[in-house]
Amino acid sequence: TQLLEQSPQFLSIQEGENLTVYCNSSSVFSSLQWYRQEPGEGPVLLVTVVTGGEVKKLKRLTFQFGDARKDSSLHITAAQPGDTGLYLCAGAANYGQNFVFGPGTRLSVLP
Amino acid sequence: DAGVTQSPTHLIKTRGQQVTLRCSPISGHKSVSWYQQVLGQGPQFIFQYYEKEERGRGNFPDRFSARQFPNYSSELNVNALLLGDSALYLCASSLLRGGGETQYFGPGTRLLVL
Numbered sequence: 001t002q003l004l005e006q007s008p009q010f011l012s013i014q015e016g017e018n019l020t021v022y023c024n025s026s027s028v029f030s031s032l033q034w035y036r037q038e039p040g041e042g043p044v045l046l047v048t049v050v051t052g053g054e055v056k057k058l059k060r061l062t063f064q065f066g067d068a069r070k071d072s073s074l075h076i077t078a079a080q081p082g083d084t085g086l087y088l089c090a091g092a093a094n095y096g097q098n099f100v101f102g103p104g105t106r107l108s109v110l111p
Numbered sequence: 112d113a114g115v116t117q118s119p120t121h122l123i124k125t126r127g128q129q130v131t132l133r134c135s136p137i138s139g140h141k142s143v144s145w146y147q148q149v150l151g152q153g154p155q156f157i158f159q160y161y162e163k164e165e166r167g168r169g170n171f172p173d174r175f176s177a178r179q180f181p182n183y184s185s186e187l188n189v190n191a192l193l194l195g196d197s198a199l200y201l202c203a204s205s206l207l208r209g210g211g212e213t214q215y216f217g218p219g220t221r222l223l224v225l
């Protein structure tokens with residue numbers, strides 16, 4: 001069973017600051033996804049990474065997949081209150097298998 | 112097009128009762144997956160259905176069952192409810208079979224068992 005750990009568990013920062021959250025596992029994943037979930041809603045997919053070392057950018061968000069495909073990071077530049085939410089990573093060991101979710105990082109960006 | 116819809120939005124039950132949750136996938140999507148999200152944790156996979164057949168099952172007891180209808184909508188049933196079944200139940204649809212496919216989540220049904 002693949003297990004995903006996320007750190008930090010909670011993060012509270014001021015608007016304009018930069019931050020990085022991490023997703024780690026002892027297992028290798030064929031693909032890894034990042035989601036953001038807001039209160040009362042389901043998770044919304046932000047990005048999927050499939051290649052070791054891959055870096056993807058989505059506006060102020062930068063996602064990196066580790067070279068060994070066991071870990072990933074999400075960096076947010078100049079955080080805004082609208083970035084507040086639960087950030088979840090999810091990995092699939094092989095294509096066609098279901099994704100396993102981590103426990104999430106709860107981010108609060110204060111104005 | 113409408114996104115994934117789930118009903119009801121909220122539900123309160125007592126221990127021992129049975130509950131049925133419903134999900135309508137995005138039009139054209141043939142795969143539906145169910146997840147349980149306990150407060151403070153990430154979603155845990157319960158079932159995946161594709162073309163009306165069960166394609167995956169997570170580590171949940173037999174009290175949990177599901178089915179998919181010809182129109183690809185789905186129901187999740189939970190029997191003999193326990194206090195620990197209190198959670199947000201999420202449905203996700205994808206165009207093809209899950210795994211690497213992009214999943215689109217509904218808003219969830221929040222179940223409280225008293």
